[in-house]
Amino acid sequence: MDFVMKQALGGATKDMGKMLGGEDDKDPDAQKKEEERREALRQQEEERKAKHARMEAEREKVRQQIRDKSILDTVLKYLPGPLQDMFKK
Incomplete structure (x- = not known):
């Protein structure tokens, strides 16, 4: 029965303090972390595009x-025999 009660309440007990006017648990470095994450994603995207451009250039070559x-x-089909031999080497 305990399990059923825990499932029914779910995360509500965690949010109870917030609902009653308690303070939010905010990470002071959250904005910095988010900026770092976005920068990392931007770098990964640039690297992916550069790799794709190199591969496409090789394919075109x-x-x-x-x-x-x-x-x-x-x-070569239309050239005389001796000229064909010269170009094939």
Whole structure:
């Protein structure tokens, strides 16, 4: 039965003092901690964006290499045999 009563009251007993006009338990460093947390989140976001930009630049470089190779192969088909051999090396 004790368990049922505790569940029914829940956190109400903790808030009873506040409801009767008691003082709030405020952390004096709460604002400083919140600012530090926001700064950390901002830094993480910047790092994530920078990493994403680097990865995308690398991918674009590989894509361009693939495009260049396909174009070169197409042009080589129309060149005479000796010129093709020279470019393939």
